[in-house]
Amino acid sequence: MSVYFAFARSAFLTQLAYRHEVWANMIGKLVQVFARVAIWVAIYGGTASIAGVSLEQMVTYALLGGAVTGAIRYESIISGIGQALRTGDVAVWLLKPASFPLYVLATELGRAAFRFVILVVPTVAVVAAVYGMLPPASPFHGVMFVAYGLLAYTIIALLSALFGLVAFWLLTSFSLEWMMQAILNLLSGQLIPFWFFPAPVAVIAAHLPFAWIVYYPSAVWLGRLDVTATLSYFGLGLGWAALLAVGVVLLWRQASTRIVVQGG
Template identity: 30%
Template sequence: MRAYLEVARKSFLSNLVFRTEYFAGLLGAIVTIFVNISIWRAIYDEEGTLDHLQFSMTVTYVILALSLFHIFTMDEYVIEKKIKSGLITSDLLRPISFRLYTFSYHLGGLVYRIILLLLPTLLFYTVVYKILPPFSWFMFCIFLISIMLGYLVMYSLNFIIWVSAFWFYKTFSLITIKETAVMVLSGAVIPLWYFPEWLVDYIKLTPFDTIFFIPISIYLGQMPAGEMWQSLMKQVLWLLFLTVAGHFLWKRASYKLVVQGG
């Protein structure tokens, strides 16, 4: 365990070195949210209300969703680069789990973005737009649990795409498709409240709504108690499924590497 904590610590510290990249990322997050809020403001000014939802609720949703989307950013080519450089072989020879090593590496980056990206962004927009507080302290605690599950679902989904680099020379196309699907179907840009009901029914058959939409709906109190517990269970089930699928693919990939390496 100490080795993985050290990996996370070094990942956190390495992110601190690139200060220019940090300020660019912070500015990018603030501008992206501002542009989206401006679009929603224009829609509300013309329509008055949307599905009986107040503008402040939509603004809070957009700020939370896009802020979380930015901190959930991961090194999409972490495994592909190791395969192309040949470093994957030395990583597999280490007396630690490569999967846990990769997770610890991204966990360090996540902590960095929470402290230095998420908190300043939320503070800025709390002053500018008066973000709504959580529906209740109980809902806030459930929200924290749900958002942790959402991150793990996102990571597990990403890991499956990353491991596909063992079979595909380049994973750019797969990653682009996945990123687009997550951005649209998870409610990161447009809350699923505004999607056609028939489309939402199909989206709920996928893991995408478990990443952002479910946690933020809980935060805003837009989910009945019974449905909330079902949604949390759905997050857990998708996490288990994607973790098992990723474990299976990793075993196949490791076997493929050993056979080719002789």
Template identity: 45%
Template structure:
């Protein structure tokens, strides 16, 4: 546990040192949220609601979905793992006291939490002042949403680590990186909420772990799910966490037997 916290804190300190990068991230998030809101306002075209979802609800979805739930590019973890494999630095992970997947999780959790505080918070405040931000459907929904936020962050990191470890067999992280970035944004509901999907695609997306990254948290926040259903889906999300942890452990075990250090 101490080593986990040490890796996370070190990652936060490193991230905090890049002020220009932080500023660019804030500006990028501002532009992205503004673009999403503008698109949804154009789609609604003056209508109060589409498919039972009001424009204020979609604005809240755009603000929170593009910040707290989607502002961090987890596909970079895939690139990081691919680079470590390609250069042979992955061998160093075998002599560390903590496992490579756990180290990755800690090193990326720190910047993710830092992103919440330094990037997401000011962006949410700015757009709340401009457009107004709907509060959670109820106090209970807001509390459950916090649980979903934790599950969302955990799943995002675990999925990225899982895809990254597949590089041991693919030997090209670029395709995995783009696959995760594209399909992750689509199937998570990050670009378009699942309630606007065609029925067949929506049914498939609803059961995949990606949906717990953006769609289900926002469905709870906006009150599209009652409290009983919200808690039930939260339990399913925790089951997905357990499944992914097991898959990562199995992949890492297999990867350790395949490690080949280039040039030595």
């Protein structure tokens, strides 16, 4: 396991090698978070609450929602696999006594840790200072938010790997990135929280694995789930993560026997 930790660490350090990119990213991220919050401020337009949700809660939701998707780049997991296939570098990976999917995940988690510390925390803090942000509903909800956050990273990473491995059949990953982006925008609750969804759609969305990426961590922080619901949905999320992990393993087993090394 220390191998994958070493991959994550070196990915973290590699990010530091491109100093200017760090600054450019920070400015971009800041604009993005401001925009997301500004949209909700505009929608509320002075109304105290919509569907029982106050503007303050909504701003907090928007800020927290970016905590996971702002740090991890599912598209770089998918395109990482796609690029390794396109250039034939996947061959180099198969030469090592290590698992290629785990390497891709470890590397992206290393980068995500970097972005979380360097990009997400500062930008969220700046925007929160401007618009205000609610604290967790209770210490229990605060602790569970951290647990849900880690689960969210696990699920988005596994989902991306699953999507990425499909590239072994398509030999291109671009369409997969777009597909994943569209699905995430809608079904993770990132664009619009489920409580604004029509009831049947909200129920379905709340039980798909995407919901654990944005919706549940933020909803838990805001105390929209009571203690029992918080714990049982966490169990359900763990179940999804396990299922996805099995899916990745099976798909990789299939994929690795049908490798075509491009470019000789």
